[in-house]
Amino acid sequence: MDTTRAAFLWVIALAVLESATSVELTFELQDNAKDCFFEYIQKNTSCTLEFQVVTGGSYDVDVQLLAPNKDVIYRQVKSQFDSHTFTTDTTGDYAICFSNEFSTFSHKLVYMDLQVGEEAPLPGMGHSTVMTQMETSADSVHKALLSVADFQTHHRLRESQGRKRAEDLNERVFWWSLIETACILVVGIGQVCVLKNFFSEKRPQTYHRLG
Amino acid sequence: MCKLFGTILVYFFIFDFSHALYFHIGETERKCFIEEIPDETTVLVNYKVEVFDPRTGGFMQSTQGIGMHVEVRDPDMKTILSRVYSAEGRISFTSHVPGEHVICLYSNSTKWIGGTQLRVHLNIQVGEHTIDYANVAQKEKLSNLQLRIRQLLDQVDSITKEQEYQRYREERFRGTSESTNQRVFWWSITQLAVLVCMGAWQMKHLKSFFEAKKLV
Numbered sequence: 565m566d567t568t569r570a571a572f573l574w575v576i577a578l579a580v581l582e583s584a585t586s587v588e589l590t591f592e593l594q595d596n597a598k599d600c601f602f603e604y605i606q607k608n609t610s611c612t613l614e615f616q617v618v619t620g621g622s623y624d625v626d627v628q629l630l631a632p633n634k635d636v637i638y639r640q641v642k643s644q645f646d647s648h649t650f651t652t653d654t655t656g657d658y659a660i661c662f663s664n665e666f667s668t669f670s671h672k673l674v675y676m677d678l679q680v681g682e683e684a685p686l687p688g689m690g691h692s693t694v695m696t697q698m699e700t701s702a703d704s705v706h707k708a709l710l711s712v713a714d715f716q717t718h719h720r721l722r723e724s725q726g727r728k729r730a731e732d733l734n735e736r737v738f739w740w741s742l743i744e745t746a747c748i749l750v751v752g753i754g755q756v757c758v759l760k761n762f763f764s765e766k767r768p769q770t771y772h773r774l775g
Numbered sequence: 776m777c778k779l780f781g782t783i784l785v786y787f788f789i790f791d792f793s794h795a796l797y798f799h800i801g802e803t804e805r806k807c808f809i810e811e812i813p814d815e816t817t818v819l820v821n822y823k824v825e826v827f828d829p830r831t832g833g834f835m836q837s838t839q840g841i842g843m844h845v846e847v848r849d850p851d852m853k854t855i856l857s858r859v860y861s862a863e864g865r866i867s868f869t870s871h872v873p874g875e876h877v878i879c880l881y882s883n884s885t886k887w888i889g890g891t892q893l894r895v896h897l898n899i900q901v902g903e904h905t906i907d908y909a910n911v912a913q914k915e916k917l918s919n920l921q922l923r924i925r926q927l928l929d930q931v932d933s934i935t936k937e938q939e940y941q942r943y944r945e946e947r948f949r950g951t952s953e954s955t956n957q958r959v960f961w962w963s964i965t966q967l968a969v970l971v972c973m974g975a976w977q978m979k980h981l982k983s984f985f986e987a988k989k990l991v
Binding site (some may be wrong): 600601712751763 | 777797799802806848899919923930931934938941945955962973974976977981985
C-alpha cells in the first residue's frame, strides 16, 4: 500500500513539475526565411509571448500566433519588440511563426520567450496549505526576484542591440575611411594625368597647322 | 502494482515533452540557438527527435537509430562539446567564459539532399532554472521554508552574476565606442593632411609641367 501511495505521489509530483514552462530562445532568422515553433498547450491556460529583434536590418520581423485550427490569434507586421498575453480556448498545438520574408539580404537575431501557465510551485508547497507570514513574504521576495531577472533580460537585450550597432559602426567607419583615403589619392593623381594629357595632345595639332 | 507502474511510465512520457517547444527541420538541416550567459552558469538542454512517418502522416519515435549531433561553442568560437547523441538526450554544460554560447543541433544523417522531416522537441534552461528542487529537498532534508530560502539564494546568486556580466559587457561597449571616436578623430586629421599634400603636389607638378612645355 505504501509503495502504491509513493508511486501515486510521484505521478502527481511529475505532473506538477511539468505543469508550467517558460522557454527562452535566441535564434538566427535567415533572410527570406520563416521559422515556426510549436507548443502543445492545454485549454484555459494563460500564456505570454515576448519577442525582440536583437540585430539585423532595421530590427523588425513579422510575427504570427496561430491557434490549433489555424486561426490567427495575434499578428504583428515589421515589429521590433512586443509582448502578448492570451488565454487558450482549445487544447492543441499552437504555432508561433517569425517571418523575415520581406527582407532579402539582412538576417536577424530574434529573442523569444514563451511562458505557459503559472510558475510551478516548489515541491511540497501546494496552494492549498495555509502559509505563515514568513512563507508569504518569502514568496513575494521570490516573485520580486523573478521580475528583477526579467527586467535584467530586457536590459541585456537592449544593451546588446546597442553594442552590436556600435560594433557595426566602428567597422564601417574603419572601412569607409580607408576607402575614402584611397579615393582621394586616385582622384588627385588622376586629375593631374588627365590635365597633362589634355595639353600634350593639343600641342602637335597646333604645330601642324602653323607649319 | 504492475498496472500502476504502467501508468507512471505513460505519465512520464506524456509529461516529459508534451509541454516543451518543438520545431521542424529537414534531415540535413542544422538549427542553432544562442544563449548569452555569464560565466560559471549551467545550461541544461533537453531534446527529443521524432521522424515523419509517411504511412500515418504523423511523427513517430525514430526506429532506425537516428541520432543528433550536438555542438556547443563558446564566445571565442572554441568547441566546448561536440558529440552524437541518440534520439533523446539531456545535455548540461557550464560556461567558463561569459558571452554568447551557440548551441547547434543537426541529425547524423549522411544523406546529401532530401531526407525526411524531423520534429525536434527542445527545452533549454539556464542558471537557477536547471536546479531540481525536489531532488535538493530530498538530499539535504530541507523543510519547505528552508527550500524556499534556498531558491531565493540561488535566484539572487544568478542575478548577481548577470549584473557582473552586465558590467563586463558595458566595458566592452564603451571600448568600442571609444575606438570609433578615436578612429573618426584620427581619420579626419589624416584626411586633412592627405588633402593638403595632394593639393600641394598637384600645384607643384602642374607648374613644372607647364614650365617645361613653355605654356607660361
